[in-house]
Amino acid sequence: MRVQVTAGLACAALLVVGLVVYRHNNSAAGNSPSRRSAAERSVVPSTAESLRVELREPLPESEADWQRVLTAEQFRVLRRKGTERAFTGAYWQSKVEGVYCCAACGQTLFHSDHKFDSGTGWPSFYQPIDEEHISTREDNGLFSRRTEVLCRRCDSHLGHVFDDGPRPTGLRYCMNSAALQLDTTRKSD
Ligand SMILES: [Zn+2]
Secondary structure (H helix, E strand, C coil), rough: HHHHHHHHHHHHHHHHHHHHHHHHHHHHHHHHHHHHHHHHHHCCCCCCCCCCCCCCCCCCCCCHHHHHHHHHHHHHHHHCCCCCCCCCCCCHHHHHHCEEEECCCCEEEEEEEEECCCCCCCEEECCCCHHHHHHEEEEECCCCCEEEEEECCCCCHHHHHEECCCCCCCCCECCHHHHHHCCCCCCCC
């Protein structure tokens, strides 16, 4: 009888110790991930402060594929030659330094140093970062004659170029914000 009681007490004591250890470990495990992610959040800059644009590889092969990887507005502008409403895009009045890349494929297109305030409500540049990165095409509509600007790498529509820009080129590359993504980590091509 005494042996049974002693054994019973020992079991109860072990159970209590076991529970305390379990609760301790559990609370420690529960706390550490949140502490770690809070620390990570504080050192990783948000995309609003810093955005790196990478080349898209491989390029989508069909318009259906493009539609899957672009937002509805990007697809309408880039792949359907749409024009965003003036004074509505993300970049028309941006003065943030960096390199503007093609929102479809990541090709570098324009530098913030060549951006100027055209008063049109669209981001405007007097020259591309490299003539080889864009292509132009005559765009003869019913009432107007314009020169369309496209990304040479993925053939997406970016905007138009006019000959009423400032010196030194006299050109005005009138772009859609939706066609661009500003890479703030690059200072040159
Ligand atoms: Zn492109």
